[in-house]
Amino acid sequence: xxxxxxxxxQDVADAAGVSLATASRALNGGxxxxxxxxxxxxxxxxxxxxxxxxxSAQSVALGRARSIALVVSDIADPYFSQLAxxxxxxxxxDRLVVTLAMTEWDPARELDIVRELRGQRHRAIxxxxxxxxxxxxxxxxxxxxxxxxxxxxxVIVLGRPGLPFATLEIDNAGGAAELARRLSGLGxxxxxxxxxxxxxxxxxxxxxxxxxxxxAAGVAVDPSLVVESDFTRDGGYAAAGEVLERIADVDLVVAxxxxxxVGAMTRLREAGVAVPGDLAVAGFDDIAMLRDVAxxxxxxxxxxxxxxxxxxxxATVEGRDPVREVVSGEVVLRDSTPSR
Amino acid sequence: xxxxxxxxxQDVADAAGVSLATASRALNGGxxxxxxxxxxxxxxxxxxxxxxxxxSAQSVALGRARSIALVVSDIADPYFSQLAxxxxxxxxxDRLVVTLAMTEWDPARELDIVRELRGQRHRAIxxxxxxxxxxxxxxxxxxxxxxxxxxxxxVIVLGRPGLPFATLEIDNAGGAAELARRLSGLGxxxxxxxxxxxxxxxxxxxxxxxxxxxxAAGVAVDPSLVVESDFTRDGGYAAAGEVLERIADVDLVVAxxxxxxVGAMTRLREAGVAVPGDLAVAGFDDIAMLRDVAxxxxxxxxxxxxxxxxxxxxATVEGRDPVREVVSGEVVLRDSTPSR
DNA sequence: CTGTTAGCGCGTTCAT
DNA sequence: ATGAACGCGCTAACAG
Numbered sequence: 067x068x069x070x071x072x073x074x075x076q077d078v079a080d081a082a083g084v085s086l087a088t089a090s091r092a093l094n095g096g097x098x099x100x101x102x103x104x105x106x107x108x109x110x111x112x113x114x115x116x117x118x119x120x121x122s123a124q125s126v127a128l129g130r131a132r133s134i135a136l137v138v139s140d141i142a143d144p145y146f147s148q149l150a151x152x153x154x155x156x157x158x159x160d161r162l163v164v165t166l167a168m169t170e171w172d173p174a175r176e177l178d179i180v181r182e183l184r185g186q187r188h189r190a191i192x193x194x195x196x197x198x199x200x201x202x203x204x205x206x207x208x209x210x211x212x213x214x215x216x217x218x219x220x221v222i223v224l225g226r227p228g229l230p231f232a233t234l235e236i237d238n239a240g241g242a243a244e245l246a247r248r249l250s251g252l253g254x255x256x257x258x259x260x261x262x263x264x265x266x267x268x269x270x271x272x273x274x275x276x277x278x279x280x281x282a283a284g285v286a287v288d289p290s291l292v293v294e295s296d297f298t299r300d301g302g303y304a305a306a307g308e309v310l311e312r313i314a315d316v317d318l319v320v321a322x323x324x325x326x327x328v329g330a331m332t333r334l335r336e337a338g339v340a341v342p343g344d345l346a347v348a349g350f351d352d353i354a355m356l357r358d359v360a361x362x363x364x365x366x367x368x369x370x371x372x373x374x375x376x377x378x379x380x381a382t383v384e385g386r387d388p389v390r391e392v393v394s395g396e397v398v399l400r401d402s403t404p405s406r
Numbered sequence: 407x408x409x410x411x412x413x414x415x416q417d418v419a420d421a422a423g424v425s426l427a428t429a430s431r432a433l434n435g436g437x438x439x440x441x442x443x444x445x446x447x448x449x450x451x452x453x454x455x456x457x458x459x460x461x462s463a464q465s466v467a468l469g470r471a472r473s474i475a476l477v478v479s480d481i482a483d484p485y486f487s488q489l490a491x492x493x494x495x496x497x498x499x500d501r502l503v504v505t506l507a508m509t510e511w512d513p514a515r516e517l518d519i520v521r522e523l524r525g526q527r528h529r530a531i532x533x534x535x536x537x538x539x540x541x542x543x544x545x546x547x548x549x550x551x552x553x554x555x556x557x558x559x560x561v562i563v564l565g566r567p568g569l570p571f572a573t574l575e576i577d578n579a580g581g582a583a584e585l586a587r588r589l590s591g592l593g594x595x596x597x598x599x600x601x602x603x604x605x606x607x608x609x610x611x612x613x614x615x616x617x618x619x620x621x622a623a624g625v626a627v628d629p630s631l632v633v634e635s636d637f638t639r640d641g642g643y644a645a646a647g648e649v650l651e652r653i654a655d656v657d658l659v660v661a662x663x664x665x666x667x668v669g670a671m672t673r674l675r676e677a678g679v680a681v682p683g684d685l686a687v688a689g690f691d692d693i694a695m696l697r698d699v700a701x702x703x704x705x706x707x708x709x710x711x712x713x714x715x716x717x718x719x720x721a722t723v724e725g726r727d728p729v730r731e732v733v734s735g736e737v738v739l740r741d742s743t744p745s746r
Numbered sequence: 747c748t749g750t751t752a753g754c755g756c757g758t759t760c761a762t
Numbered sequence: 763a764t765g766a767a768c769g770c771g772c773t774a775a776c777a778g
Contacts, residue, residue, distance in 0.1 A: 070556040072527075074755060085765045090757060099763060116553050118525040122471060123755035125462035126770050133505075141481065142491035142694065142711075151482035154508040158515070163522065165473075166506045168494040175498070182503065185458040187412075213456045216410045299698070328698045335700060354482065355695050358639070358668045360675060371482075414771060425749045430773065439747060463771035466754050 073115040081111035094119060121163075125187060130218065133163040134381050135188045137179060139171050139195035143298070143325060144353040145370065149194055149224070152374025160382060162189075169195055171266075171297070173203035180210050190220035190381035196268035196297075197226045222381045224373065225268060232380050232389040234373060238268055239275035241366040241395030245320070245348060246279025248397050249364075253406035254318040254346060258291040260305040260330055262322045266297055272322040272350060291316065295326070302326025306333035316345060318403065324349035324356060324365055331359070331402075346403040350395070364403040366395035413455040421451035434459055461503075465527060470558065473503040474721050475528045477519060479511050479535035483638070483665060484693040485710065489534055489564070492714025500722060502529075509535055511606075511637070513543035520550050530560035530721035536608035536637075537566045562720050564713065565608060572720050572729040574713060578608055579615035581706040581735030585660070585688060586619025588737050589704075593746035594658035594686060598631040600645040600670055602662045606637055612662040612690060631656065635666070642666025646673035656685060658743065664689035664696060664705055671699070671742075686743040690735070704743040706735035 079089035084104055092100045092108040100108075111117075125131040136153055138146040150166065157164045167183065169176040176195065183191055191214060197204070211221050211231065221231035225238075259276055262269030277287045293308050295301035302321050306329070309319055319334075321327035327349030331341055341347050341361060349356075352367035373393060380389060419429035424444055432440045432448040440448075451457075465471040476493055478486040490506065497504045507523065509516040516535065523531055531554060537544070551561050551571065561571035565578075599616055602609030617627045633648050635641035642661050646669070649659055659674075661667035667689030671681055681687050681701060689696075692707035713733060720729060 072557045072755095076755080086756080087758080087765060088763085091764090094757085101763065104764085116549075118521060118553075120466070120527060120755050121525045122462045122465035122527055123770090124757080126460070126466050126772085127755080127757045129770070131462060140491065141494060142484075142487045144482075144484075144487075144695075147482045147484075147487040150506075151480065151508070154481060154506070155510075158508070161522075163505060163526065164507070165503060166490075166494070167504070168491070168498070170495075181458060182461075182501075185461045186503065187460060187462055209456075213458075217412045299694075328695075332698045332700075354639075355484075355668075355698075358672045358695075359698060360672075360700060412771095416771080426772085427750080427774085428748060431748090434773085441747065444748085460771050463754090464773080466756085467771080467773040469754070 072120070073117040074120070075117070077115055078108060078112045078117050081115060082107040084108060094124070130187050130189060133165055133186070133188050134378065135165045135167065135183045135186065135191045137167050137169060137176065137183070137191065137193050137195060139169050141166065141168055144355055145323065145325070145351055146194065148354060148370035149374040152371035153192070153378045155371075156375040156378040162382070171195070171198065173198045173200040173207070177203050177207050177210065180207060180214075184210060184214045184219070188219060190222060192222045192224060192377050192381055193226060194224040194377070195226070196266050199265040199267070220381055222377050224377050227267075230388065233391070234377055234380065235390065235392045236268070236368065237392055237394040238271035239278070241397070242272040242275025242350065243279030243282070245350070245366050245397050246276045247283055248399060249318060249320070249348060249403060250280055250283035250285045252399075252403060254403070255285045256315055256317045257285065257287045258293070258309045258312075258316045258319045259287060260302055260309070260319060260321040260326050261292045261294055262297040262301065262326065264294055269297055269322050276320055288315070297323060297326070299325040299329035302329030303333045306330035310334070310337050310339070313339065313345065317406070318346040318348070320348045322350055324351040324353045324363065327363055327365070328355070328359055331363075342402050342404050348403055352398060361401035364400045365398055367398050368393065368395050412460070413457040415457070415459070417455055418448060418452045418457050421455060422447040424448060434464070470527050470529060471503075472501075473505055473526070473528050474718065475505045475507065475523045475526070475531045477507050477509060477516065477523070477531065477533050477535060479509050481506065481508055484695055485663065485665070485691055486534065488694060488710035489714040492711035493532070493718045495711075496715040496718040502722070511535070511538060513538045513540040513547070517543050517547050517550065520547060520554070524550060524554045524559070528559060530562060532562045532564060532717050532721055533566060534564040534717070535566070536606050539605040539607070560721055562717050564717050567607075570728065573731070574717055574720065575730065575732045576608070576708065577732055577734040578611035579618070581737070582612040582615025582690065583619030583622070585690070585706050585737050586616045587623055588739060589658060589660070589688060589743060590620055590623035590625045592739075592743060594743070595625045596655055596657045597625065597627045598633070598649045598652075598656045598659045599627060600642055600649070600659060600661040600666050601632045601634055602637040602641065602666065604634055609637055609662050616660055628655070637663060637666070639665040639669035642669030643673045646670035650674070650677050650679070653679065653685065657746070658686040658688070660688045662690055664691045664693045664703065667703055667705070668695070668699055671703070682742050682744050688743055692738060701741035704740045705738055707738050708733065708735050
């Protein structure tokens, strides 16, 4: 049972009594210049033999695979899983295969992955994780991506500015600034920021936007109340613990993403701090699970699923123009930040 | 910039002044039977030329790819994204590539996907979505999987019983029955079940387990209070709406998975029904986001990440024995179901 | 230990 | 419109 050889195109051709070339054209050839009778015979034979193209061989012959690679930081993070979901939906429409890879926020691993992906000759590589500062890795990553592109592959960058490829940029600073403006309009003025890791580009931009935005509204963010942490739910949970120690100085906690905000809310709840009664909370991204947390969380909405779809479209489009689209978030005020 | 040909192994060999075979052995050959001097020269040349193996060609030569395919229903669903996360982590250890495919709960699409994956000559296909009743599709799916296996591929089935492949089975009925037993022990006796779609195997098993478990404890579940719906958050939300109409007859709502339970809690909250004050709620799976919902949700814990890892290990292991492991859930009582 | 050579399965000229 | 023959990049005998 375990030794049968997969039916090959030659087998199909033989069974149909035609040449390999004809079978190829009938089955996988784009140009339909095959007599109907032959075509039917070939299809029947293929069906009977349970034939299925060897896509590796196809890739070798064609020089490139029918697949797209998507690189994420952590697929269990709702931000990335929603992004990926959108990408998969779009890929299905074009019968494209998607290979997913997970960096776990590690630049070295990201480099390894891209190198590996390059060898797989994908049509495109979509890089969706945020940039992590690491001079050396960044340079080598760029080299690898440039090589991939020069070999005819396409590179799409999602939410990581400054790379010479088609880019779907997220206006992190702008969204954060607008959020700050709206929140200060509600009367908040003693701000704690759960800032994520400083070496993460997206985190830094959001913190910067918040500080700028509050400043523009006349609210100074105390730097000692900007606490670093992981960009994850646990990071938010832990960071909230630090804020608790100075709770008297704070009326609003803004996390640089939703998973952190949600983790923080849990930490506060455990400490008996009422949200928003004692402390208001806001996040960033508008991940799907927010529909089910209470109180409902104020945030900056990003069209995550659409972004995933869009990235995949950019990946398949033929145009060689270095697109650069900017996605801006929309502030959504909810129960976690009532007017004071 | 867009026309360069990828460096080939032959290029590397030429640059290093050795034969193709030597270059192959030095770079990708497992057995290190290459003189160090040559090896170094080859590696240097490869580096200089920015060489990267064409894994398609490698696959053609070897007859099989260094990759695993993972089929999920919806990657945005926490159940699957946690599963996938575990699988990716395990795959990284073996430097294995993982191709992900999403069926969106559609048996026809699942069949298409498996057919496509077969052509990609993966080492293994992991099927993680639950079975959806569809005689015709099921039969053809089985045929496709058997063909894949007979060609030397490995099939791993996760949470779908009755297929002749290595199986990681989930004791849905047992877990549900135990949950029912414990809940009835807390004093609940007027039960509503958010049952998911009847055509979904996992959903049906869990409903069955609940009914059996409650019956064993002397509690009869009113069949008219078992409401069908989608296996999703929105399904739970909608189903809770139906339960609201008969709220006087109910003291506990059990959903067949956590996302549904969480959606239901939101629906109840919106209707002004207090959980657990007016109504208790329980779910199934123990997805990660439960850490952040309030009140904390009673559920049946499944080691999702471990299961993903385990599936990947089964996929890579050589043994041809038809493994069949059973994962049983552990009931976790939390605040959403206090003793009455 | 190294080089030569024959495949792997498929797409695609180039004749016919 | 069809078939024969070559090439894609790589691995694995087989000889040396």
